[in-house]
Amino acid sequence: MALFSKQNKEVFTNPLNIDHPILGQVLGICSALAVTSQLKPAIVMGLAVTVITAFSNVIISIIRNTIPNRIRIVVQLVVVAALVTIVSQILKAFAYDVSVQLSVYVGLIITNCILMGRLEAFAMQNKPWPSFLDGVGNGLGYAMILVIVGAVRELLGRGTLLGFKAIPDACYDLGYVNNGMMTMPAMALILVGCVIWVHRAYFYKEK
Amino acid sequence: MKLNTNSNAYIIGYSAILVVIVAFLLAFVYQALKPMQDANVALDTKKQILNSLNLRGLDGAEAEAKYAEVVKKEAEKDGRKYYMCNIGGENVLVVQLKGMGLWGGISGYIAMHDQKEPKVYGAYFNHESETAGLGAEIKDSQEWQEKFIGKRVYGDNYEVKLSVVKKVEDPATQVDCVTGATLTSNGVDAMLKDCLTDACANAFTLFEDIMKQCAPADTAAVQPKAEEE
Numbered sequence: 001m002a003l004f005s006k007q008n009k010e011v012f013t014n015p016l017n018i019d020h021p022i023l024g025q026v027l028g029i030c031s032a033l034a035v036t037s038q039l040k041p042a043i044v045m046g047l048a049v050t051v052i053t054a055f056s057n058v059i060i061s062i063i064r065n066t067i068p069n070r071i072r073i074v075v076q077l078v079v080v081a082a083l084v085t086i087v088s089q090i091l092k093a094f095a096y097d098v099s100v101q102l103s104v105y106v107g108l109i110i111t112n113c114i115l116m117g118r119l120e121a122f123a124m125q126n127k128p129w130p131s132f133l134d135g136v137g138n139g140l141g142y143a144m145i146l147v148i149v150g151a152v153r154e155l156l157g158r159g160t161l162l163g164f165k166a167i168p169d170a171c172y173d174l175g176y177v178n179n180g181m182m183t184m185p186a187m188a189l190i191l192v193g194c195v196i197w198v199h200r201a202y203f204y205k206e207k
Numbered sequence: 208m209k210l211n212t213n214s215n216a217y218i219i220g221y222s223a224i225l226v227v228i229v230a231f232l233l234a235f236v237y238q239a240l241k242p243m244q245d246a247n248v249a250l251d252t253k254k255q256i257l258n259s260l261n262l263r264g265l266d267g268a269e270a271e272a273k274y275a276e277v278v279k280k281e282a283e284k285d286g287r288k289y290y291m292c293n294i295g296g297e298n299v300l301v302v303q304l305k306g307m308g309l310w311g312g313i314s315g316y317i318a319m320h321d322q323k324e325p326k327v328y329g330a331y332f333n334h335e336s337e338t339a340g341l342g343a344e345i346k347d348s349q350e351w352q353e354k355f356i357g358k359r360v361y362g363d364n365y366e367v368k369l370s371v372v373k374k375v376e377d378p379a380t381q382v383d384c385v386t387g388a389t390l391t392s393n394g395v396d397a398m399l400k401d402c403l404t405d406a407c408a409n410a411f412t413l414f415e416d417i418m419k420q421c422a423p424a425d426t427a428a429v430q431p432k433a434e435e436e
Contacts, residue, residue, distance in 0.1 A: 037339070068218045075225060082229045086236050093240040096247035104336070184340050 011130050015137040022145045022192065023199045027113040031105050032146055033188040039162050041101045042150030046143025048091070048106065052083045053115055053142075054135035059083075060123040061131035067124075076119045077110070084109045114138055149191045157182030256290060256301055258331035259316035261356075263349065282413040287402060291414045292318070299328050300414075302406045306398025309342055309390040311335035313398060319360055325407060327369065330355040332395060342391030354382045360403060367403045371396040 021027045028049075035045045059079050060067075067075050088106040091099035099106065109115065118138050123131040154160055156179050159167040167176070181187050211217060250267060253274040257265060262273055278301075280291040290301040297320055304315040315332035319325045330352050332345040344351055355369075359380045362368040368380040371392045375381045384392030 034339075066212065066221070068212045068221055070213060071218055071222060074222070078225055078229055082233060085233055089236050089240050089244070092247065093243035096244075096251060100251070 008130055008133055012133040012137040015134065015141045016144070017203060020141045020145075020199070021114045021117075021138050022142060023196050025117070026196075027117055028142055029189075029192065031108060031112060032142070032149065032192060033185045035102055035105050036146055036150040036153055036188050037157065037183050037185075038101075038154045039147065039150040041098055042146040043143070044091070044095065044098045045102060045105065046139070046146045048087050049109055049112065049114065049142050050136060050139025052080065052087060052109055053118055053139040054132055056080050056083050056115060057118055057123040057131040057135035058128050060119050061126060061128040064124050072124065073116075073120075076116060080115050080119070081110050114142055145192065145195060148195060149188055152191055153182045153188060157187075255331050255333060256316050258352075259301055259318045259329050260292060260294060260299065261318075261329040261353075280414060284409045284413055285405070287406075287409070289406070289410055289413055290316075291410075298322070300325075300406075300410050302402060302410075304332075304398050304402045306394055306401060308334050308337050308345075308394040309388075310337060313337070313345065313391070313394055315345075315395075315398070317355070317399070317403070319406075325360040327355045327358045327360060329353075334391070337391050338388070341385070342388040344385045344388060345391060345395060348385070351385060358382060361407065365407060367400045369399055369403065371399070 015021055019025065022029065022032060031045065031049075036042045056076075056079050060076055063075075084107065087109075088099065091102070091106060118134060122134045126134070151161065154162075155166055159165065159172075159178050212221075250270065254265065254270050256278065257263070257270055257273060260277065262277070265273055277292045277294055278290050279293050282289050282291075287305070288303040290303075292299045292301055299318050299320045301316050301318045304317055306313050311334070313332060313334045315330065317330045318328035320328040332352060334343060334346050337343045337345065358369055360367065360369045362380075368377075370381050371384045372381050373384055373389065373392075375383050384396075
């Protein structure tokens with residue numbers, strides 16, 4: 001089977017569009033609200049989830065035929081927990097500031113429904129390579145929303161992007177003020193709602 | 208031969224092997240990354256201390272250099288750390304703070320100067336799990352931390368006067384609490400009372416030689432407190 005056959009492409013692109021984990025399946029909302037007040041933690045969180053979904057998918061897919069059916073959720077959880085712990089340790093060693101900002105949410109990736117959902121729905125039935133693509137696709141889909149919401153919140157809430165000043169001083173002189181509401185989790189929920197609205201309005205028509 | 212993956216023996220064996228493999232893997236990663244993590248934590252502590260001295264926003268190497276330049280002496284008493292610093296020829300004492308917020312621990316560093324009548328030179332607070340946007344403002348809001356600057360720390364009998372209150376009646380010693388975060392602010396208030404009560408006396412015994420130069424007059428007033436302990 002070709003590495004990028006039509007089927008495999010769909011496995012990769014579907015979660016970026018119609019089967020999007022947040023927009024379509026509405027999974028993983030909790031962490032999407034918590035870590036998006038600035039762009040940098042949002043990007044790191046998105047990458048972490050992508051890496052963990054991809055590799056846990058691959059590992060579970062490789063051992064899928066040996067897993068006893070009765071304890072399959074336990075096995076999935078152990079694999080995910082091990083990967084999350086490793087990622088969290090790596091963040092602490094190489095990106096300490098970001099790991100402090102993400103605080104408990106790195107650990108909570110373990111309970112992110114996207115991971116368990118993909119393991120149970122996809123990796124348990126499919127070969128490693130499609131499972132890898134599915135993991136990367138879903139992770140990137142999740143990361144995409146985090147980055148959109150994070151960028152809007154940081155820009156409007158703090159007037160910066162990735163910590164750099166994005167709104168010129170001239171605007172502040174004209175009476176523009178940062179919107180403190182944007183730094184609150186509630187605004188993330190409203191923004192995610194808006195993104196889902198736009199997404200459904202434009203991409204669901206043909207379906 | 209096809210294994211029966213649903214037999215009890217297989218399940219027990221499978222989970223045992225899986226757990227052992229994962230345990231070894233995690234132990235290895237932890238051991239390999241430990242030195243780097245410790246270095247990061249140490250650097251973060253130094254940055255927090257520099258923050259309390261109003262030297263904010265320094266990155267790794269800068270912070271190390273500045274710390275080495277500014278902090279002259281470290282000491283520990285009753286599980287609390289004290290740092291004797293010198294900024295532009297002036298002696299500044301940094302006291303480590305530890306207390307309880309609303310949801311978890313809070314901590315911080317407070318810098319005091321002017322031994323005759325100790326005043327806050329700068330302050331920095333940190334928290335484990337206060338609510339973002341409310342209690343977390345004690346860490347995130349530099350503006351709030353700067354409200355402490357210039358406040359008197361002690362009253363006439365070396366009781367802690369510095370406090371965080373809802374309604375400021377004495378602007379010389381009181382700081383307005385964070386709006387919407389009364390309980391976290393109360394935690395900060397209690398932490399200040401708790402950690403600063405003996406700070407001056409402790410500092411005297413710990414940094415006697417340095418302190419003598421700046422406040423010979425106060426020695427009598429403070430010394431009895433130190434003996435009580």
